[in-house]
Amino acid sequence: MKILVVDDFSTMRRIVKNLLRDLGFTNTVEADDGKTALPILEKGGIDFLVTDWNMPGMTGIDLLKAVRANPDLANLPVLMVTAEAKREQIIMAAQAGVNGYVIKPFTAATLKEKIEKIFERIDG
Amino acid sequence: MSQETRLALAKDLVKALEDDNETKADEILDEIAGLRESQLFQEIGKLTRQLHDTLGSFEIDAKVAKLTENDIPDAKDRLQYVMTMTEEAADKTLTAVERLLPVSEQLTQQTEELALQWGRFLDKELPYEEFRVMSKQITQHFMHAQKGLSQIQSGLNEILMAQGFQDLTGQIIRRVIDLVQDLELSMVDLIRLSGGKSKDKPAGTETVDEKLPGPAVPGVDDKKGDVAHSQDDVDDLLSSLGF
Numbered sequence: 606m607k608i609l610v611v612d613d614f615s616t617m618r619r620i621v622k623n624l625l626r627d628l629g630f631t632n633t634v635e636a637d638d639g640k641t642a643l644p645i646l647e648k649g650g651i652d653f654l655v656t657d658w659n660m661p662g663m664t665g666i667d668l669l670k671a672v673r674a675n676p677d678l679a680n681l682p683v684l685m686v687t688a689e690a691k692r693e694q695i696i697m698a699a700q701a702g703v704n705g706y707v708i709k710p711f712t713a714a715t716l717k718e719k720i721e722k723i724f725e726r727i728d729g
Numbered sequence: 730m731s732q733e734t735r736l737a738l739a740k741d742l743v744k745a746l747e748d749d750n751e752t753k754a755d756e757i758l759d760e761i762a763g764l765r766e767s768q769l770f771q772e773i774g775k776l777t778r779q780l781h782d783t784l785g786s787f788e789i790d791a792k793v794a795k796l797t798e799n800d801i802p803d804a805k806d807r808l809q810y811v812m813t814m815t816e817e818a819a820d821k822t823l824t825a826v827e828r829l830l831p832v833s834e835q836l837t838q839q840t841e842e843l844a845l846q847w848g849r850f851l852d853k854e855l856p857y858e859e860f861r862v863m864s865k866q867i868t869q870h871f872m873h874a875q876k877g878l879s880q881i882q883s884g885l886n887e888i889l890m891a892q893g894f895q896d897l898t899g900q901i902i903r904r905v906i907d908l909v910q911d912l913e914l915s916m917v918d919l920i921r922l923s924g925g926k927s928k929d930k931p932a933g934t935e936t937v938d939e940k941l942p943g944p945a946v947p948g949v950d951d952k953k954g955d956v957a958h959s960q961d962d963v964d965d966l967l968s969s970l971g972f
Contacts, residue, residue, distance in 0.1 A: 612896070614895060614896040614899055616892050616893070616895040616896055617893065617895075617896040619892075620889055620890065620892055620893055623889050624886075624889070624890075627886065658941065659900065659941045659943055664941070688896070688897055688900060688943055688944035688945075689941060689942060689943070690942075690944075690945045690956045690957045690958075690963070691942055691945075691955055691956055691957075692955050692956070692957060692966060693955065694942075695957060695963055695966050695967065696966070696970065699967060699970050699972060706963055706967060707960065707963075708957060708959075708960055708963055709893060709896065709897055709944065710890075710893050710894070710897060711893075711960065712890065713886055713890060715960050
């Protein structure tokens with residue numbers, strides 16, 4: 606299981622990476638915005654995408670849309686971890702095909718729960 | 730129109746009238762009126778320029794007023810929130826460290842004591858009675874270590890999560906920097922106008938007002954009630970959408 610973590614703040618990438626390691630996911634890759642993330646995804650081999658929304662260059666929502674528009678990536682599970690908390694934004698993400706939405710600040714338990722839920726749905 | 734020109738024209742006019750030369754007299758009158766008009770146009774031009782500048786400064790005044798009335802107090806609240814968040818994060822981190830240090834100290838001390846006894850045992854210098862005490866201590870030590878290490882583990886996780894403030898406060902500070910920049914541009918415009926060196930605004934100085942909202946600052950961004958306050962709010966909203 607290879608996971609791509611996308612956030613423009615390196616602190617947050619480290620936090621997510623460490624939490625993932627704690628959950629048993631040791632194989633992670635990082636990118637600091639959608640523009641750098643997309644080529645990594647297109648190269649293949651990523652099984653799960655965790656992305657922030659508000660990033661310079663290319664935002665997480667645009668990354669999500671690009672992923673869903675690419676036939677090779679369309680089914681990739683995507684978890685959004687973001688400070689964007691407006692209702693219309695959450696709805697927009699849901700419509701764009703996000704698999705889970707976690708708002709910052711979050712707890713380790715929340716992240717764990719959402720990730721497990723996503724995998725349950727995929728396996729089930 | 731200079732005094733001399735006017736005098737010359739007037740004399741020419743009198744002469745033409747005396748000579749009964751009506752065509753000439755009409756020409757001179759037209760010339761005088763023409764000069765008057767061009768001067769009038771110049772004056773109107775100046776006034777129009779002034780009006781334009783004044784209207785421009787009203788626009789900037791309004792912008793500065795909006796900045797000072799709404800955005801600056803908002804920025805103060807945002808920075809206050811940043812202070813609260815950084816303080817909370819530091820407090821969480823320090824509390825965890827203070828709680829864990831004694832745990833690790835105790836484990837270190839126990840390990841040192843047992844290592845010493847174990848060394849004596851290997852050297853066959855440990856009497857049977859003391860050996861029995863040691864084996865009890867080892868059992869206890871395993872229990873302590875298990876408990877202590879799991880405390881340390883969860884404490885380290887708390888410290889890890891507490892660092893999330895850097896992302897959120899960073900986003901908020903970025904917005905305040907944008908605001909300061911906006912204010913600076915408005916001030917520069919205002920100074921330029923009041924200095925009378927008004928020029929049309931260079932293109933591209935308008936900052937985009939409605940960017941992504943970013944972290945919701947309590948008391949600032951949640952007034953309209955369109956913001957999810959917790960993960961539960963998010964989950965409810967998503968499940969209402971059939972998630």
